[in-house]
Amino acid sequence: MVRNTGQPAYLQIADDLRAQIRGGSLAPGTPLPSTTKLAERYDASLSVVKLAVGVLRTEGLVIGQQGKGVFVREAGELPPDPKAGDELAELRATVQDLAVRLAKVEEQLATSTTRRSGRSSR
Amino acid sequence: MVRNTGQPAYLQIADDLRAQIRGGSLAPGTPLPSTTKLAERYDASLSVVKLAVGVLRTEGLVIGQQGKGVFVREAGELPPDPKAGDELAELRATVQDLAVRLAKVEEQLATSTTRRSGRSSR
DNA sequence: CGAGCCAACTAGGTTAACTATGTTGCTCAC
DNA sequence: GTGAGCAACATAGTTAACCTAGTTGGCTCG
The missing domain is CATH 1.10.10.10 (Winged helix-like DNA-binding domain superfamily/Winged helix DNA-binding domain)
Structure with a gap:
């Protein structure tokens, strides 16, 4: 067209x-x-x-x-279906996710550095 | 990734x-x-x-x-931040940054400590 | 030496196929 | 009549392939 x-x-x-x-x-x-x-x-x-x-x-x-x-979209407001399009909720979920992952990484790091394998480059 | x-x-x-x-x-x-x-x-x-x-x-x-x-885009000529300027966008950027950095760390950790090939995104 | 062409890069546009996921309404069995 | 399940349709995401077009740098040929 x-x-x-x-x-x-x-x-x-x-x-x-x-x-x-x-x-x-x-x-x-x-x-x-x-x-x-x-x-x-x-x-x-x-x-x-x-x-x-x-x-x-x-x-x-x-x-x-x-x-x-x-x-x-309604100008300035949410559409009749204010579903989970909420940025705040999204952010919270993301932060939660990050927190969990960080904990895991920290744990791994703690157990692996004790036998000194620290292989952190870049 | x-x-x-x-x-x-x-x-x-x-x-x-x-x-x-x-x-x-x-x-x-x-x-x-x-x-x-x-x-x-x-x-x-x-x-x-x-x-x-x-x-x-x-x-x-x-x-x-x-x-x-x-x-x-040059800062002067960019009108961006259409809806931003608010804390939310800042937070978002920060969280995003954290997510990326965490992902990198996780990747390093995975490749250096494991010999299971579990990871890798396609 | 210089002009021009060509090859290798770049972004941009278009299409098609497949997958995933969510919503809704219908049908069929009980 | 009600509920379960299914089929149809919706957006969304991903990938791959092909084409256009602009830029650049090197090479060749006159």
Whole structure:
């Protein structure tokens, strides 16, 4: 599809969707058409549609929910499904994970250095 | 290299690079390692590296120049930190940094103390 | 010696296939 | 009628392959 504009297809699609969101055609909370539908509508491959959605996702304009769909983000607030997309919870989980792993590493290090195998380079 | 944080590989790489940029390891104006090099360094496929760079690109943190490389955006001209500036982003970066360093230590520990080939990410 | 070509790198775009995982609705057995 | 299980569909992630295009440096040939 597209071209002419010199812009890659996935950016054109992303721009179009972004315009629709900002223009109100796609209201906050409403789901975008499915990847397949968008691919048909824009006559593009699934891959470029996924790329386009990916751009909007990293921009924070939309939020993808596995199994359900991709929803337009409420400006400044969370979508009707405030699932575990919480950064704080994510961070906590990560920190917890790090703590456990650190403990293991420290343990290994303690037992291995006693017989002096300290083989730490770089 | 991946796993650990439960985050997808391309986001982990993006976060790592982002941390390096914000941390100063990658100064503005300097080029990132080439896609191939990054793929080797992170033991990831070219695809995920391209995805990671793509994320930073859409974030405006780096600018890709075909044929030359991907360069860190000059601080003055980068409007980034779109939603950041908050503690959360800082924390995130720090945690990410810790995760990377821990992963390295774990790797060293695994290769130096074990002769079970258990590890290795693909 | 110089001009031009060429080979080797680079990023970027596109496609396709496969996997994983989550959601939802239907059907079928009890 | 209810519950279990399944099938269909959704996003998400990963990989691989192929192509385009820009840059650079070296080599060759005139």
